Amino acid sequence: MKISQFNIRNFKVDGGAMFGVVPKALWSRVYPADDDNLIPLSLRSLVIETEGRVVLIDTGFGSKQSEKFFSHFGIFGGDGLVEGLAKLGYKPEDITDVIHTHLHYDHCGGGIAINDKGKYVAVFPNAKYHVSKVQWEWAINPNVREADSFLKENMLPMQQLGVLNLIENEGELLPSIEIRFFNGHTRGQIVPIIHLPNGKKLVYAADLFPSTAHIHLAWNMSYDVEPLVTMQEKEQFLSEALEQDYILYYQHDFHTECSSLQMTPKGIRAGEKLTLLEVLN
Numbered sequence: 001m002k003i004s005q006f007n008i009r010n011f012k013v014d015g016g017a018m019f020g021v022v023p024k025a026l027w028s029r030v031y032p033a034d035d036d037n038l039i040p041l042s043l044r045s046l047v048i049e050t051e052g053r054v055v056l057i058d059t060g061f062g063s064k065q066s067e068k069f070f071s072h073f074g075i076f077g078g079d080g081l082v083e084g085l086a087k088l089g090y091k092p093e094d095i096t097d098v099i100h101t102h103l104h105y106d107h108c109g110g111g112i113a114i115n116d117k118g119k120y121v122a123v124f125p126n127a128k129y130h131v132s133k134v135q136w137e138w139a140i141n142p143n144v145r146e147a148d149s150f151l152k153e154n155m156l157p158m159q160q161l162g163v164l165n166l167i168e169n170e171g172e173l174l175p176s177i178e179i180r181f182f183n184g185h186t187r188g189q190i191v192p193i194i195h196l197p198n199g200k201k202l203v204y205a206a207d208l209f210p211s212t213a214h215i216h217l218a219w220n221m222s223y224d225v226e227p228l229v230t231m232q233e234k235e236q237f238l239s240e241a242l243e244q245d246y247i248l249y250y251q252h253d254f255h256t257e258c259s260s261l262q263m264t265p266k267g268i269r270a271g272e273k274l275t276l277l278e279v280l281n
Contacts, residue, residue: 001176001197002049005276006084008060008110010254012038012074018210020222030213031255038074040254043106045081046204047088047095048194051175054090055097056124057192057204058251059110064153081110082123095124097174100131101206101251102189103139104149112157120157129158130173132181133166134188145225146186180237182208184230185223191237193246201246202258202279208234211253212270215261238268247279 015033016024018041024033033039048055060081061070078084082092100108111129115121122129139150158164167190173179178193185207194202208230213219215238217231224230241248242261248270249258258279262271 003194003196003202003276003280004047004088005044005257006047006079006088007077008043008045008081008084009078010040010042010076011061011106012040012076015039017222019213020220020224020227022219027213027219031211040076041210041252042250042254043078044249044251044257045084046194046249047085047090048177050177053096053174054094055099055174055177056085056095056127057099058101058107058206059098059123061106062109062111062113062123062154064109064112064114065105065151092124093126095127098124098127098129099173099177099179099190099192100129101191101204102135102186103131103155104146104186104207105151105154107206109151109154112154112161120153120161122158122161122163124163127163128165129163130165130167130190131158132188132190133168134181134183135186135190136164136166136188138187143225149223182230182233182237184208184226184228184233185221186225196280198280200279201244203241203246203248205248205250207252208237209248209250211250212248212256212259212273215248215268215270217267242268247274249276249279 015037019027043060046057113123142150176195180191182189191208192204220227220230247258256273257276258274260271
């Protein structure tokens with residue numbers, strides 16, 4: 001097994017939206033905001049080579065939307081999607097599997113592009129695009145709360161181009177890659193768990209734990225469609241993760257790539273903060 005990472009993009013969002021009902025006086029101590037109340041987030045992706053498969057987890061915003069669309073996100077830095085893969089030595093044709101944790105535009109937009117003839121094309125032409133069936137059905141008939149996050153140009157071409165694979169069950173999806181479903185942030189979100197050769201388990205935390213600060217059970221995003229479900233899911237998963245010594249890999253935390261977990265007098269919190277390289281060695 002070989003695991004590599006890159007950061008597709010950095011962007012900025014309202015800190016209050018990322019921490020919901022938690023007062024800024026509390027969350028800003030651990031995740032500082034700028035003068036406009038914006039906090040920086042990352043869009044980290046993993047590439048996993050496992051038994052002949054080359055697996056990419058999440059594809060970022062993509063580039064199909066308008067300049068006005070991107071102006072809302074204060075995008076800065078990052079490697080890009082295809083460019084980031086190239087730095088790791090991969091071409092789009094090398095990818096055999098894309099796991100989209102869910103279909104919000106910042107997680108799946110890069111999988112579909114528009115060619116010079118104005119046609120939708122799969123950026124990874126030899127890959128299957130894996131999405132949970134529950135998330136797919138939820139996204140193509142969106143509720144009012146999430147409608148602006150589910151863009152049809154990101155989703156429907158996957159089906160039309162024949163690259164979509166809908167997943168119905170948890171468990172091993174690909175060699176050494178287990179998936180779990182979570183429903184608080186959005187129905188059918190996938191959280192991949194990578195079984196490392198050194199015996200550790202690396203959890204691609206996606207939007208279940210967008211940052212180390214969100215390990216706190218009550219610190220949740222206003223974007224979550226069912227925050228009480230999020231809290232229950234976090235509590236159950238954190239107990240398992242602490243007991244089995246999982247390492248969390250943070251897709252969105254600008255400041256921290258990975259962490260262990262520890263029990264504190266106030267509950268489970270992030271333990272040692274680590275780089276991915278430290279986890280793999």
